[in-house]
Amino acid sequence: xxxxxxxxxxxxxxxxxxxxxxxxxAQARARGLALEIVRNGSRGMFWxxxxxxVETPAGRIGYGPVxxxxxxxxxxxxxxxxxxxxxALGPVAEIAFLKRQTRFTFxxxxxxxxxxxxxxxxxxxxxGLARALSLGAAETVEEVVRxxxxxxxxxxxxxxxxxxxxxxxxxxxKYVVCNADEGDSGTFADRMIMxxxxxxxxEGMTIAAFATGAAKGYxxxxxxxxxxxxxxxxxxGLARGAGLLGPxxxxxxxxxxxxxRKGAGSYVCGEETAMLESLEGKRxxxxxKPPLPAHKGLFGQPSVINNLVSFASVPFILAEGAKAYADVxxxxxxxxxxxxxxxxxxxxxxxxxxxxxxxxxxxDEVGGGTASGRPVRAVQAGGPLGAxxxxxxxxxxxxxxxxxxxxxxxxxxxxxxxxxxxxxxxQARFAMEFCALESCGKCTPCRIGSVRGMEVMDRLIAGxxxxxNLALLRDLCNTMKWGSLxxxxxxTPYPVMSALTHFPEDFGPHSLPAAAE
Amino acid sequence: MTRYAPWNEGRASExxxxxxxxxxxxxxxxxxxxxxxxxxxxxxxxLVAHALNITRAEMHGVVTxxxxxxxxxxxxxxxxxxxxxxxxxxxxxxxxxxxxxRLGIDWGETTADGALTVEPVFCxxxxxxxxxxxxxxxxxxxxxxxxxDHLVAEARGA
Ligand SMILES: Cc1cc2nc3c(=O)[nH]c(=O)nc-3n(C[C@H](O)[C@H](O)[C@H](O)COP(=O)(O)O)c2cc1C
Ligand code: SF4
Ligand code: FES
Numbered sequence: 001x002x003x004x005x006x007x008x009x010x011x012x013x014x015x016x017x018x019x020x021x022x023x024x025x026a027q028a029r030a031r032g033l034a035l036e037i038v039r040n041g042s043r044g045m046f047w048x049x050x051x052x053x054v055e056t057p058a059g060r061i062g063y064g065p066v067x068x069x070x071x072x073x074x075x076x077x078x079x080x081x082x083x084x085x086x087x088a089l090g091p092v093a094e095i096a097f098l099k100r101q102t103r104f105t106f107x108x109x110x111x112x113x114x115x116x117x118x119x120x121x122x123x124x125x126x127x128g129l130a131r132a133l134s135l136g137a138a139e140t141v142e143e144v145v146r147x148x149x150x151x152x153x154x155x156x157x158x159x160x161x162x163x164x165x166x167x168x169x170x171x172x173x174k175y176v177v178c179n180a181d182e183g184d185s186g187t188f189a190d191r192m193i194m195x196x197x198x199x200x201x202x203e204g205m206t207i208a209a210f211a212t213g214a215a216k217g218y219x220x221x222x223x224x225x226x227x228x229x230x231x232x233x234x235x236x237g238l239a240r241g242a243g244l245l246g247p248x249x250x251x252x253x254x255x256x257x258x259x260x261r262k263g264a265g266s267y268v269c270g271e272e273t274a275m276l277e278s279l280e281g282k283r284x285x286x287x288x289k290p291p292l293p294a295h296k297g298l299f300g301q302p303s304v305i306n307n308l309v310s311f312a313s314v315p316f317i318l319a320e321g322a323k324a325y326a327d328v329x330x331x332x333x334x335x336x337x338x339x340x341x342x343x344x345x346x347x348x349x350x351x352x353x354x355x356x357x358x359x360x361x362x363x364d365e366v367g368g369g370t371a372s373g374r375p376v377r378a379v380q381a382g383g384p385l386g387a388x389x390x391x392x393x394x395x396x397x398x399x400x401x402x403x404x405x406x407x408x409x410x411x412x413x414x415x416x417x418x419x420x421x422x423x424x425x426x427q428a429r430f431a432m433e434f435c436a437l438e439s440c441g442k443c444t445p446c447r448i449g450s451v452r453g454m455e456v457m458d459r460l461i462a463g464x465x466x467x468x469n470l471a472l473l474r475d476l477c478n479t480m481k482w483g484s485l486x487x488x489x490x491x492t493p494y495p496v497m498s499a500l501t502h503f504p505e506d507f508g509p510h511s512l513p514a515a516a517e
Numbered sequence: 518m519t520r521y522a523p524w525n526e527g528r529a530s531e532x533x534x535x536x537x538x539x540x541x542x543x544x545x546x547x548x549x550x551x552x553x554x555x556x557x558x559x560x561x562x563x564l565v566a567h568a569l570n571i572t573r574a575e576m577h578g579v580v581t582x583x584x585x586x587x588x589x590x591x592x593x594x595x596x597x598x599x600x601x602x603x604x605x606x607x608x609x610x611x612x613x614x615x616x617x618x619r620l621g622i623d624w625g626e627t628t629a630d631g632a633l634t635v636e637p638v639f640c641x642x643x644x645x646x647x648x649x650x651x652x653x654x655x656x657x658x659x660x661x662x663x664x665x666d667h668l669v670a671e672a673r674g675a
């Protein structure tokens with residue numbers, strides 16, 4: 001029986017993976033081929049999806065991107081051994097995009113059957129939790145502190161420090177909340193873990209619960225991810241059945257259970273306090289801090305809230321030791337980041353690498369430039385609240401501080417590439433429009449400022465009264481930046497001002513010299 | 518054929534009770550109601566408000582806060598087209614505009630035959646296979662005008 005891998009990741013499904021699996025199964029039946037089709041997660045090389053892999057004694061051999069109509073031809077060429085077929089890629093592990101990565105958090109993603117606990121364990125799963133149990137709760141928190149792991153949701157706050165606060169906080173009960181709202185355009189790392197290695201999240205959250213003394217966890221997943229929600233629910237059921245969730249987790253003497261909650265199409269509910277409100281059944285209005293969620297979070301109880309990738313990074317840290325994680329990285333950014341290459345890019349996908357790689361290397365070398373074949377003009381880093389980088393800043397190292405020094409942010413690790421047909425004034429307008437659409441409405445600079453910002457951009461695009469409108473735009477951005485309660489209103493000026501600063505030519509000829517910074 | 522049940526107070530009450538033991542049950546209840554009725558019917562709001570012991574105004578505030586909850590049932594199929602940046606970079610806006618134009622509807626509207634509602638969505642996590650869409654709960658990537666037409670024809674024929 002030859003094992004064939006065809007991803008169940010939704011990016012693969014969106015490109016026809018189910019149809020390919022069906023066509024292959026039908027051909028196998030018709031020709032009496034002994035094939036076992038495993039639906040794995042994605043390796044994250046989305047330009048090759050659907051990527052069909054064949055297990056051989058010499059490792060896994062890839063074919064891709066395979067369309068359903070390619071299947072008959074592949075079989076005719078000798079599949080599962082069709083090295084001469086034009087879609088043959090050779091050994092998958094040797095593909096440069098994969099080979100150059102340092103996969104700590106995504107080590108299993110794409111390799112295993114996401115819903116097989118046996119597979120998860122065979123690839124190192126639950127070694128992290130076992131070590132945590134042997135270290136004890138306090139030392140587990142210290143291990144996460146020592147790893148230098150910073151939150152992967154955007155703000156980059158040290159995860160271990162957050163856990164310590166919750167551990168020391170007092171409450172009738174405590175919660176662990178996973179932020180899987182993943183609203184940023186250009187990001188899909190959370191989704192890939194949920195669909196491709198869901199036990200990694202379960203294990204990471206279980207370690208967090210053990211370390212902080214929480215008994216209940218919620219995973220808040222955006223409703224735009226139905227496949228991820230289904231996979232997560234299935235994995236939770238399997239973990240419960242195996243005693244890995246429930247009243248006595250791994251016979252370690254502590255109780256922890258998990259529940260998936262579905263968002264409802266609100267971007268601002270990715271902000272942690274808005275998320276808590278939403279979980280409590282309210283409008284997703286941002287809360288003023290203090291109190292910190294670590295002190296008074298969900299239902300007023302001490303709560304750990306972390307991004308999904310933060311949690312999913314923890315099993316590796318516990319299993320391999322904090323040092324193994326902290327040994328790679330750049331400056332204060334320790335460990336690896338699953339960078340997501342998206343938009344108009346030739347080799348789009350997930351690229352996990354130690355911090356410090358330059359933006360230019362990521363876009364030009366790893367990503368191979370644009371999908372359209374035209375020159376790269378701008379890269380939006382860190383989602384809709386992130387800055388647009390021009391080629392002139394491609395030497396920026398991928399690092400929280402280095403991006404901040406250039407008025408940008410790495411956010412959740414998304415990079416969206418635009419070619420030279422992009423109109424940056426329209427992108428600036430979109431940033432304002434998105435803020436207007438998603439503002440929770442609590443503060444005026446964000447709620448009203450974004451609407452005014454759209455109007456100003458409309459006038460600029462129409463070529464009306466440029467210098468006055470540019471002055472107004474700068475003024476508005478300043479007010480939003482300093483007068484907003486959260487990063488929704490506070491960071492929307494990043495895409496707007498970076499577009500204006502680096503691409504003034506798109507804001508009309510008169511704006512060039514006069515627009516003094 | 519419509520996919521959704523007509524308003525039925527008894528059924529709504531059952532759905533609400535089924536979730537009341539959960540912590541913070543409002544969103545799970547609203548999702549379940551929308552799954553049944555295709556929207557959050559006006560008549561449902563006082564029922565949920567009563568069950569959760571909050572005012573009708575508060576309940577209405579919750580329902581209207583979330584983009585996902587509809588006031589009216591959609592057509593037999595819902596096509597959600599991504600309008601976020603990564604899809605923009607691959608021509609998603611042009612693709613969407615031309616489709617809406619040909620269907621003669623705007624965002625959120627339903628074709629005259631009741632077959633298809635087209636809604637905007639801001640990112641489906643398919644940003645490296647853009648432009649992307651979701652037809653009901655089926656994800657679609659690398660859309661071209663021809664592929665999109667095919668999807669639409671399929672939905673309108675079914
Ligand atoms: C408007 C807005 C949207 C956000 N969206 C997300 C999101 O989708 N996912 C996420 O993990 N964090 C998001 N954040 C950041 C969270 O507020 C919070 O910093 C994060 O969940 C903390 O986890 P971490 O420390 O592990 O990063 C958002 C913040 C803002 C202001
Ligand atoms: S900045 Fe915007 S989203 Fe954030 S709290 Fe204020 S109004 Fe709400
Ligand atoms: S931006 Fe369209 S799928 Fe992410």
